[in-house]
Amino acid sequence: MPKILIVGGGYAGFYTAWKLEKWLRKGEADVTVVDPLPYMTYQPFLPEVAAGSIEPRHAVVALRRHLKRTNVVTAKVTKVDHASKTATITPEVGEAWEMEYDQIVMTAGAVSRTFPIPGVADEAIGLKTIEEAQAIRDKLLTNFQKAANLEAGPERDRLLTVVVVGGGFAGIEIFAELRSFATDLLKNYPGLTIDDTSFHLVEAMGRIMPEVALETSHWVLKNLAERQAIVHLDTQLQSAVGGKIELSTGESFESDLIIWTAGVMANPVVRNTDFPLEARGRITVQPDLRIVTEEGTVVPDAWACGDVAATPDLTGAGVGGFCVPNAQHAVRMGKQLAKNITAVLRGENTQDYRHDNLGAVAGLGLGIGVFQSGKFALKGFPAWAAHRGYHGLAMPSWERKIRVVSGWANNAVLGRDIASLDNVTQPRAAFEEFASRPKPPAPAEPVAPTAADERPATAPEIGKAAGEPGPAYANPADGEKAAEPVAAEKAAPKRAPRKPAAKKPAAEPAPAAE
Numbered sequence: 001m002p003k004i005l006i007v008g009g010g011y012a013g014f015y016t017a018w019k020l021e022k023w024l025r026k027g028e029a030d031v032t033v034v035d036p037l038p039y040m041t042y043q044p045f046l047p048e049v050a051a052g053s054i055e056p057r058h059a060v061v062a063l064r065r066h067l068k069r070t071n072v073v074t075a076k077v078t079k080v081d082h083a084s085k086t087a088t089i090t091p092e093v094g095e096a097w098e099m100e101y102d103q104i105v106m107t108a109g110a111v112s113r114t115f116p117i118p119g120v121a122d123e124a125i126g127l128k129t130i131e132e133a134q135a136i137r138d139k140l141l142t143n144f145q146k147a148a149n150l151e152a153g154p155e156r157d158r159l160l161t162v163v164v165v166g167g168g169f170a171g172i173e174i175f176a177e178l179r180s181f182a183t184d185l186l187k188n189y190p191g192l193t194i195d196d197t198s199f200h201l202v203e204a205m206g207r208i209m210p211e212v213a214l215e216t217s218h219w220v221l222k223n224l225a226e227r228q229a230i231v232h233l234d235t236q237l238q239s240a241v242g243g244k245i246e247l248s249t250g251e252s253f254e255s256d257l258i259i260w261t262a263g264v265m266a267n268p269v270v271r272n273t274d275f276p277l278e279a280r281g282r283i284t285v286q287p288d289l290r291i292v293t294e295e296g297t298v299v300p301d302a303w304a305c306g307d308v309a310a311t312p313d314l315t316g317a318g319v320g321g322f323c324v325p326n327a328q329h330a331v332r333m334g335k336q337l338a339k340n341i342t343a344v345l346r347g348e349n350t351q352d353y354r355h356d357n358l359g360a361v362a363g364l365g366l367g368i369g370v371f372q373s374g375k376f377a378l379k380g381f382p383a384w385a386a387h388r389g390y391h392g393l394a395m396p397s398w399e400r401k402i403r404v405v406s407g408w409a410n411n412a413v414l415g416r417d418i419a420s421l422d423n424v425t426q427p428r429a430a431f432e433e434f435a436s437r438p439k440p441p442a443p444a445e446p447v448a449p450t451a452a453d454e455r456p457a458t459a460p461e462i463g464k465a466a467g468e469p470g471p472a473y474a475n476p477a478d479g480e481k482a483a484e485p486v487a488a489e490k491a492a493p494k495r496a497p498r499k500p501a502a503k504k505p506a507a508e509p510a511p512a513a514e
Contacts, residue, residue, distance in 0.1 A: 001030045002345065005087060005101035007077045007269070009035030009063050011043075011327055012306030013107035014396070015334025016341075017070045023342045032071040032099070034089060038063055041130050044327055044391050045404070047170070048363065049133040051177035052416040056134045058403040061396050080104065080273040082302055103301045103341060106275065106283055106291070107334070108267035110307035110325055112260060119240030124165070124258040127174055134421075139257050140178060141185070141420035148189045152196070154254070160197045161255040163245055165237050166262030167203030169211060169326075172220065173362050174259060175201045179229045180365025181416070188418060199229040200255075202247065204236050204262075211360040212372035219379055220370055227365075264325060266308045275302065282310040287352035289337045303341065305333035305353070314354040329355060331394070363387040 004020070006013045017033050024031075045059040063072045078096065079088040082104065090096040112126035125139075126132050143159040150156040162182070164175040179199050186192055201208075201224075208231065209217045221231055232247060239246040246252050266282045275283050276293045283304040286292045289311065291302040305311060307325040311333065312318075323329045332355050340350040359373030361383065369384030371377065378386060388408065395401050411417075423429060 001027060002102040003100065004029050004031045004103045004105065004341065005099065006031065006033045006105040006107060007080070007087070008106070008108035008267070008306075008308070009033050009037065009040055009072075010107060010109040010306065011040065011330035012109070012334040012337070013105070014040040014061065014063065014067075015331055016105055016107060016305075016338045017067050018396070019335050019338035020341065021067065021069045023338060024345070026069075029103075029345060030071070031069070032073060032101075033063060033067065034073045034075055034077050034087075034099075035063070036074065036076045036092070037129075038072070038074050039130075040396070042327075042391075042395055042400075043128070045395075046127055046130070046133040047173040047177040049130065050127070050136040050140075050174055051181040051365070052137055052418065053177070053366070053408070053411060054404060055407055056130050058400065058407055059133075060130050061400055065399075066397055077108070077269060078272060080106075080275070082274050082299065085301070103344075104303070105337065105341070106270065106273070106302070106304035106308055107306045108269050108308045110264040111267055113263040113265035114260060115262075117237055117239065119242065119244075120165075120237070120258075120260060123240045123243055124260040127170055127259060127261050128264070135425075136174075136178070136257070136259060137181075138420045138422040138424070140182065141418060142422040143256055144182075144185055144189060144192070145420065147196070148191055156196070157198065158243065158254040159256050160192070161253060162197075162199050162257045162259070163240075163255045164199075164201045164259045164261060166260065167201060167205065167208035167231070167233075168261065168263075169209060169360065169362055171201065171203070171259075171261035172209055173364065174261060175199065175229065176220075176224060176227075176364035176368070179224070179227050180368070183227065184366070184416065185418060194228055197228075198253070200245070200253075201229070201231045202235050202237050203231065203233050206234050208233070209360075209362070209370075212362075212370060213375070213377060216370055216372050216377045216379070220364065223364065223368065264307065270308055275299065275304070278310045280310070283308060285309045285311055287312050287314055287354070288340055288350040289333065289353055290340075290350070303337055305337050306330040309333075311353065314352060315356050317357055323353075323355075327394075328358070361387045361390055 006017055013033060013035065017031055020029070020031050039060040039062050042059050042061065045054050048054045049056050049059050073089060075089050075091040077087050078090045085102065086098045086100055087104070088096055089099050112128050114120055125135060140162070147156045147159040162178055164171050182197050182199070183194060186194060207214065207217050209220060224231060232249065236248040237245070238248055240258055243256055243258070244252065244254050266280070270277060270281065270283055275291055278284050284292055284294065285304050286296070286298070289303050289305045289309070291299040291304050293299065307330065311323045313321060313323045318324055333353055336351065336353045343350050359371060361369065361371045363369045363384055367381050367384055369387045370379050371383040371386045392401060392405055395404055
């Protein structure tokens with residue numbers, strides 16, 4: 001069977017494998033997905049996960065559970081040599097190995113793109129993974145718990161200040177959702193008010209959410225202002241060292257929660273391949289998602305789509321002529337790519353990817369949202385309902401849909417869960433604190449002296465203890481006869497006789513006794 005290797009299990013990779021299982025006959029191909037994570041993350045739900053509206057595990061799709069006929073390898077692809085059709089697979093534990101393939105699909109996705117701003121790498125957190133979203137939620141909850149025990153002052157202000165960098169869809173959604181979450185939390189902390197909290201969004205451009213009409217973006221700004229959330233337009237972050245925010249406008253304040261959403265870039269793994277890349281580091285593909293060189297020559301048996309590929313937008317609406325890197329395109333590209341691979345294996349023609357944008361929808365907290373499709377716009381509760389309806393249906397598999405929708409229903413009746421699991425980063429801390437450990441060995445007890453030990457030490461014994469050479473003689477002051485030579489001296493070769501030392505008067509103490 002031909003071997004198909006899919007590099008990456010995100011939107012595009014998961015949907016490619018999922019649909020190949022649907023369209024390929026049994027035994028028609030051997031499909032393998034390699035990803036360092038065992039699940040696909042539904043990223044449009046990350047803001048709601050951070051705001052406690054969706055349980056983290058409900059926003060991911062386990063690859064092994066839903067890809068029944070696909071080999072799932074939890075590891076990284078660290079190199080691709082398409083000339084020899086081999087890929088280097090590096091697991092977290094164990095030795096790397098080479099995997100051969102016949103067809104390869106590059107869907108490694110994107111990672112957060114940052115700039116060398118002092119403090120960002122050390123203090124900020126991104127919003128690309130489910131772990132980041134859960135950490136943001138726990139951090140906000142923990143900060144509220146800490147702040148409730150403090151008097152008004154700089155430390156409490158720092159704990160209750162949230163900063164989001166980036167005013168695109170992801171930035172606005174996480175900013176608005178957290179503002180909604182924080183406002184809801186205040187009812188559980190009588191000692192805190194909304195005036196004690198501070199929310200800042202920093203955007204370098206003169207507007208937010210370029211995907212919607214200018215009028216719609218103005219409505220979002222007005223809505224956020226009414227909720228005491230501050231948006232800094234035409235402003236750049238200059239420094240975040242030690243949590244101290246310094247803006248290009250000269251403003252300065254401190255924050256304990258800094259979230260970075262100012263752009264993404266193609267997964268750096270593409271640099272370790274022999275595929276052609278464009279200026280932004282993405283793999284160049286033609287409309288049917290085959291990889292092509294700069295001159296337009298097709299690279300045989302190689303495909304790419306999603307955030308890692310520069311895919312031409314045949315509708316003409318894409319920025320720079322390419323499809324924008326979002327979930328809407330990645331899902332549909334994955335489906336089309338599966339069809340094209342199936343067609344090639346059966347000797348049929350491929351089809352170009354084309355998708356007319358259906359519009360943009362965003363949730364801005366419970367009961368608030370915006371929807372834009374062409375010149376038509378919805379705001380407020382109807383848009384929020386459209387947001388939840390669209391993404392609830394777009395979530396892969398009925399099993400995941402049911403979990404997400406039932407979670408929404410539970411929250412509507414019971415409210416959001418406000419328990420922080422911040423200590424999950426150190427799960428053994430409580431066990432270690434109280435765990436019994438072996439006692440240190442007891443010090444050796446002194447041995448009781450014997451009668452022989454209690455007699456006065458003779459001069460020869462003292463001399464021997466001091467390491468002095470010579471025969472062992474009894475102390476003349478004791479009136480004792482000279483002792484016999486020690487065994488070692490008896491065994492030594494005979495030396496020339498020497499005169500014995502002159503005896504001293506008995507009343508005079510011997511030098512050794514001193």
